[in-house]
Each structure stands twice: as structure tokens, then as C-alpha cells.
Amino acid sequence: MSFLQPWWLLFLLVVGALAAGYWLIQRRRRRDVMRFTNLELLERVVPRRRGWPRHVPTAAILVALALLTVAMAGPTAEAKVPRNRATVIMVIDVSLSMQATDVSPTRLQAAQVAAKTFADRLTPGINLGLISFAGTAAVLVSPTVDREPVKHAIDALKLSESTATGEAIFAALQSIQSFSEGLAGGGAEGPPPARVVLMSDGKQTLPGPEGENEPRGSFTAAHKAAEAKIPISTISFGTLLGRIDLSGRSTAVPVDDASLRQIAQISGGQFFTAASQQELQQVYATLGEQIGYETRRVDVSHTWLVAGTLLAMLGLGTAVALGRRVP
Structure with missing residues (x-):
């Protein structure tokens, strides 16, 4: 596969930065929790997290951004x-x-x-x-x-x-x-x-x-x-x-x-x-x-565009369903 406008792929660095930022925020939250010494009070004040599913909306949207970035670069492939x-x-x-x-x-x-x-x-x-x-x-x-x-x-x-x-x-x-x-x-x-x-x-x-x-x-x-x-x-x-x-x-x-x-x-x-x-x-x-x-x-950007759009919709939908908010 090749690209008509490969410079658009530089935006993948932005997507990577967003993923790294999300990871750092999660690390900081865990650190802040450990500093809170009254764990019994913490359980009453902070709602219980749902484990790894809470990361699904953010992951879906990050992958969607990556797919949409590839679509903007104009991917082409050989086809009959x-x-x-x-x-x-x-x-x-x-x-x-x-x-x-x-x-x-x-x-x-x-x-x-x-x-x-x-x-x-x-x-x-x-x-x-x-x-x-x-x-x-x-x-x-x-x-x-x-x-x-x-x-x-x-x-x-x-x-x-x-x-x-x-x-x-x-x-x-x-x-x-x-x-x-x-x-x-x-x-x-x-x-x-x-x-x-x-x-x-x-x-x-x-x-x-x-x-x-x-x-x-x-x-x-x-x-x-x-x-x-x-x-x-x-x-x-x-x-x-x-x-x-x-x-x-x-x-x-x-x-x-x-x-x-x-x-x-x-x-x-x-x-x-x-x-x-x-x-x-x-x-x-x-x-x-x-x-x-x-x-x-031939231009194959349509496939990437559709996949990115569907993943973005999935991310927003799961965010509302799980946390009643967007990521």
C-alpha cells in the first residue's frame, strides 16, 4: 500500500501523544488514590471503577483517530x-x-x-x-x-x-x-x-x-x-x-x-x-x-474512513453507556 499524501501520517504522532497522555493520567490517578490514607472514606466518596471496560471508549476513539488519519493520507493499493x-x-x-x-x-x-x-x-x-x-x-x-x-x-x-x-x-x-x-x-x-x-x-x-x-x-x-x-x-x-x-x-x-x-x-x-x-x-x-x-x-481510503467512523461512534456510545459522559 502507498499514499498520495503521506505527510498526513504525521498526525499519527498526535494520536500517539494522546494515548501517552491518557496513560499518564491513569497513572496519576492511581498514585493519588494511594496517597489517600482513609480508604474506607474513599470507597464512599469515589464511585467504584469498572476495571478494564472503562478504557474501551478511549481506546476505540484513539484507534478511530488513527484510522481516519490514514484515510486522510490517501491510501492506494493494487487491485484488479x-x-x-x-x-x-x-x-x-x-x-x-x-x-x-x-x-x-x-x-x-x-x-x-x-x-x-x-x-x-x-x-x-x-x-x-x-x-x-x-x-x-x-x-x-x-x-x-x-x-x-x-x-x-x-x-x-x-x-x-x-x-x-x-x-x-x-x-x-x-x-x-x-x-x-x-x-x-x-x-x-x-x-x-x-x-x-x-x-x-x-x-x-x-x-x-x-x-x-x-x-x-x-x-x-x-x-x-x-x-x-x-x-x-x-x-x-x-x-x-x-x-x-x-x-x-x-x-x-x-x-x-x-x-x-x-x-x-x-x-x-x-x-x-x-x-x-x-x-x-x-x-x-x-x-x-x-x-x-x-x-x-486504486483509492482504498473509503475502507479506512468507514472503519474509523464506526469506531468513533462505538467509542462515544460506550462512553455514554458506561459513564454517562464522553471520554
């Missing part, structure tokens, strides 16, 4: 607060390899369930969009705070041939740019922060298996994302044992981690693996926490 301006684009691979059943019931169906859960749990103020890609990329839903269009589009995903990962990333960047421009340049605070969440199970096949560095390749697109300060979180989805049926022949479709990890590293994002629906759910939960919230220093 919801993001309300961020833009997130989910990019989902719908190439034929996504019909593999190594993730039950299929890679695509498991991805659909997890993606809808992610949409539901994402902070309401975040704008969420959806892009699907196979041989080409299609913007299915532009960024919006309404989750229903996104979930309907996720349910309607269909498989197709080829994997154009680079085109999908470029489409996501263009969607983010268009949305930011629609906000009149992002307003006084600048363009809203953005993130791309890319889920795929294999290496791109367009413009070619070795074409990641081509002008429309995935690595080139990742560099563009890094220049725009838009990190790409990639999810490698599936296992090395994945197989699909193509024209009556069983074809191996092992998941490709290397290219997706490279995309994340280039763009400044994170790489995740998900070999099951449960793991994918956990990945999306982690992303939702990271994307939906940010850590800021």
Missing part, C-alpha cells in the same frame, strides 16, 4: 479492475483437421463449447468479435459487447479445406483497426487495447507449408501485430495422434505447436496447449482473467 474499452477477436480454425476426434467429441465441437463459455465469462464491457478461417478468413461478427451474435456464429461454424493462418491474423488486425476508427480515433484516451485469441491445430497450408514468412504468411502477420501492439494469444488444440477420414483413407493430422508458439512470441502474446476439452476450458478461463481485468492502483 474490469476493462471496459478493450477489443478481443477470437480467431477459430475450421479446416478439415478440426474434425479429428482426439479431443472429444471433435476438436471443433470442443472448441465451440469452450469459446461460448469464454464469451459468457468475459467482462461485459469488452468488445468481442469472431473470425473463422480455413482457405480464407471470414469476419463473422464485428467487435460488440453483445455476446449473443458471437455465440450464434460459433454454433454455425462449418469445416472447409486448407489453413490460411496469415490471412486470418490480417483479417483480425483489420477488424480491430476498423472498430477503433469507428470510435472516433479511440477518444481522448487513444485507441482501446486489443488482443487476438487464435485457436488452431495445424501449420498453415496457404500460401504454403513453408510460407509463414511470405507477405501474407502467419509470421509476417504476427510482426504486423507486434508493430500495432496487439498481442496474439495462440492455443494449440489437439494431440499428435489426431487422425481424420479423407476420401475413405485415414490421414494423420498431428497438432502443430511450433508455428503457433512462434506466432505468440513474435507478437508478444502467450502460447497455450489444450489436448482436451477440459484443458481448453482452463485456457479460456485464464485468458478471460488476463484480458477481462487489469491491475491498477
Whole structure:
């Protein structure tokens, strides 16, 4: 915890002085009592003290003064607060390899369930969009705070041939740019922060298996994302044992981690693996926490102010109840 105006804490010395003064007064009273030799008369003249409870009102008020002093100093602390301006684009691979059943019931169906859960749990103020890609990329839903269009589009995903990962990333960047421009340049605070969440199970096949560095390749697109300060979180989805049926022949479709990890590293994002629906759910939960919230220093003086006020009220109340007077 830190303070905006720490010099107010010097008043804690005053509170300490008051506490010391109260202690000295109690010591002096005890000394004066011992000097009074006629104890039998003293018991008749001086009302009987109630022991330690008589100190409760003063102690409560002294602690209340200390709490109120801290509140005046403007205490701040780090806290997670919801993001309300961020833009997130989910990019989902719908190439034929996504019909593999190594993730039950299929890679695509498991991805659909997890993606809808992610949409539901994402902070309401975040704008969420959806892009699907196979041989080409299609913007299915532009960024919006309404989750229903996104979930309907996720349910309607269909498989197709080829994997154009680079085109999908470029489409996501263009969607983010268009949305930011629609906000009149992002307003006084600048363009809203953005993130791309890319889920795929294999290496791109367009413009070619070795074409990641081509002008429309995935690595080139990742560099563009890094220049725009838009990190790409990639999810490698599936296992090395994945197989699909193509024209009556069983074809191996092992998941490709290397290219997706490279995309994340280039763009400044994170790489995740998900070999099951449960793991994918956990990945999306982690992303939702990271994307939906940010850590800021916030004013926490209200808590100290409330505590100090309540203690002051308690001190005055007990003083009246115990001694029919304030301390």
C-alpha cells in the first residue's frame, strides 16, 4: 500500500501523544488514590471503577483517530479492475483437421463449447468479435459487447479445406483497426487495447507449408501485430495422434505447436496447449482473467474512513453507556 499524501501520517504522532497522555493520567490517578490514607472514606466518596471496560471508549476513539488519519493520507493499493474499452477477436480454425476426434467429441465441437463459455465469462464491457478461417478468413461478427451474435456464429461454424493462418491474423488486425476508427480515433484516451485469441491445430497450408514468412504468411502477420501492439494469444488444440477420414483413407493430422508458439512470441502474446476439452476450458478461463481485468492502483481510503467512523461512534456510545459522559 502507498499514499498520495503521506505527510498526513504525521498526525499519527498526535494520536500517539494522546494515548501517552491518557496513560499518564491513569497513572496519576492511581498514585493519588494511594496517597489517600482513609480508604474506607474513599470507597464512599469515589464511585467504584469498572476495571478494564472503562478504557474501551478511549481506546476505540484513539484507534478511530488513527484510522481516519490514514484515510486522510490517501491510501492506494493494487487491485484488479474490469476493462471496459478493450477489443478481443477470437480467431477459430475450421479446416478439415478440426474434425479429428482426439479431443472429444471433435476438436471443433470442443472448441465451440469452450469459446461460448469464454464469451459468457468475459467482462461485459469488452468488445468481442469472431473470425473463422480455413482457405480464407471470414469476419463473422464485428467487435460488440453483445455476446449473443458471437455465440450464434460459433454454433454455425462449418469445416472447409486448407489453413490460411496469415490471412486470418490480417483479417483480425483489420477488424480491430476498423472498430477503433469507428470510435472516433479511440477518444481522448487513444485507441482501446486489443488482443487476438487464435485457436488452431495445424501449420498453415496457404500460401504454403513453408510460407509463414511470405507477405501474407502467419509470421509476417504476427510482426504486423507486434508493430500495432496487439498481442496474439495462440492455443494449440489437439494431440499428435489426431487422425481424420479423407476420401475413405485415414490421414494423420498431428497438432502443430511450433508455428503457433512462434506466432505468440513474435507478437508478444502467450502460447497455450489444450489436448482436451477440459484443458481448453482452463485456457479460456485464464485468458478471460488476463484480458477481462487489469491491475491498477486504486483509492482504498473509503475502507479506512468507514472503519474509523464506526469506531468513533462505538467509542462515544460506550462512553455514554458506561459513564454517562464522553471520554
